[in-house]
Amino acid sequence: MKLIYGVKDRPRPLQLVLFALQQLLAILAATIAVPMIIGNGMSVSAALFGAGAGTFVYLLFTKFKSPVFLGSSFAFIGSMSAAFAGGVSASLGYLGLIIGAVFAGLVYVIIALIVKFVGVKWIDKVMPAVVIGPTVALIGLSLSGNAVGDAVGAFYDPNASAYIMDTHSILCLLCALVTFGVTIVCSVYGKKFLRMIPFIIGILSGYLLAAIFTVCGIAFNAEALKIIDFSLFNSMEWYPDFTFLQIFKGSLTPAEGSSIGSYIGTIAVAYIPVAFVVFAEHLADHKNISSIIESDLLTDPGLSRTLLGDGVGSIAGAFFGGCPNTTYGESIGCVAISGNASVVTTLLTAVFAILCSFIGVFTSFLETIPSCVMGGVCIALYGFIAVSGLKMLQKVDLNENGNLFTASVVLIAGVGGMALKFGAVTVTAIACALILGILTNLVVNIGKKNKQQPAQETVSESTAAESAAPAQAEEKAESAEKSE
Secondary structure, X not given: OOOOEOOOOOOOHHHHXXXXXXXXXXXXXXXXXXXXXXXXXXXXXXXXXXXXHHHHHHHHHOOOOOOOOEEEOHHHHHHHHHHHOOOOOHHHHHHHHHHHHXXXXXXXXXXXXXXXXXXXXXXXXXXXXXXXXXXXXXXXXXXXXXXXXXXXXXXXXXXXXXXXOOHHHHHHHHHHHHHHHHHHHHHHOOOHHHHHOHHHHHHHHHHHHHHHHHHHHHHXXXXXXXXXXXXHHHHOOOOOOOHHHHHHHOOOOOOOOOOHHHHHHHHHHHHHHHHHHHXXXXXXXXXXXXXXXXXOOHHHHHHHHHHHHHHHHHHHHHHHHOOOEEEOHHHHHHHHHHOEOOHHXXXXXXXXXXXXOOOHHHHHHHHHOOHHHHHHHHHHHHHHHHHHXXXXXXXXXXXXXXXXXXHHHHHHHHHOOOOEEEOOEEEOXXXXXXXXXXHHHHHHHHHHHHHHHHHHHHHHHHHHHHHHHHHHHHXXXXXXXXXX
């Protein structure tokens, strides 16, 4: 993970453009997936615009010291669905998206203010490397199923504990392996320039192979060969359909038997608890990128600034695209693999995201990149996130039972999928694992203090006895001299 370009470095113009395109491709799949999952006419290009705008806000708040891209947050999918639930009109639902993002952003602002006055030293005590390391690893591991599922492109049979393969899925897996293989070759064996853009070369290689299969499928009318959906070009968006404009296109009257007050209350309950969960992931991501760039972002520019940037950036993202933003592991993985931490690259990526949202052909092209190709890339991206988390554990003494229990409970709770749902609020497996890790770490440290305290008292008593012994000897000698 040796950096070629540091945070303050500026790559040459051509390299800078390619780096930015690579970042854009890396974050694309997840960013546009959220509005596609929510439906209700949400605009993919508007979500892309919101991601770029949110990232720009984040960079401003962090004084351009943190090379992290913000994209649509999967954690808020349930919250966003709640905005459209209950039979409300589409316009009121879009208003709910913005209100919810404001609630979530305010949580970040409040935490940022607390951190501003209290400081960040407590974080190292509450969440040391033995807690954060496995949590960062979990972020990558929790996404591994998505990467493998996309790469295989087949139905997973839980009874057989395997993917059911057919001709189509075999070809999808081949495209994914080609994408992954080319990415490896460029990153490991390529010259300096190729090493910096392995994702672009890998994605283009996988896309080319998928396009060849698809053209053959169209020519011979073989559905199994059709991997790319070129029909997406027929429904391309020529401009973003911004969320704040959607509010004025219909009625803002709530569903029958409901009221604006109860609707806003529902939105608050759906968004605020999730914001605390995403806060935990915010910490883990910034600890991770800090270890990669070898500069503690929680100190400079400071956790209060990263939180404000994330919170206000989420509001900006929802205002334009409906989706609250969050720090992206794909962006962090891109920094780690390419060795480019230049914040100018992140800025240009945000600019590209905003500009591309107005170019229907380009946006549609990005949408046509098959999931199997992105799956091949994400195997590497998510793997690097997991490995960077494990790297944090290198300095932790795992021969000590306390550390062993702490790391173990985080990994098992996370990999085991301990996601808990309380009404409309879902606490993700990563958040549950982090909470258990924090509690376990506190318990074992209390035990350490209790064990150390009697030992210290014994030492102090023996030290006092030793210091008193010479004094007693001197007193005996003086008394003997007097008696003589």
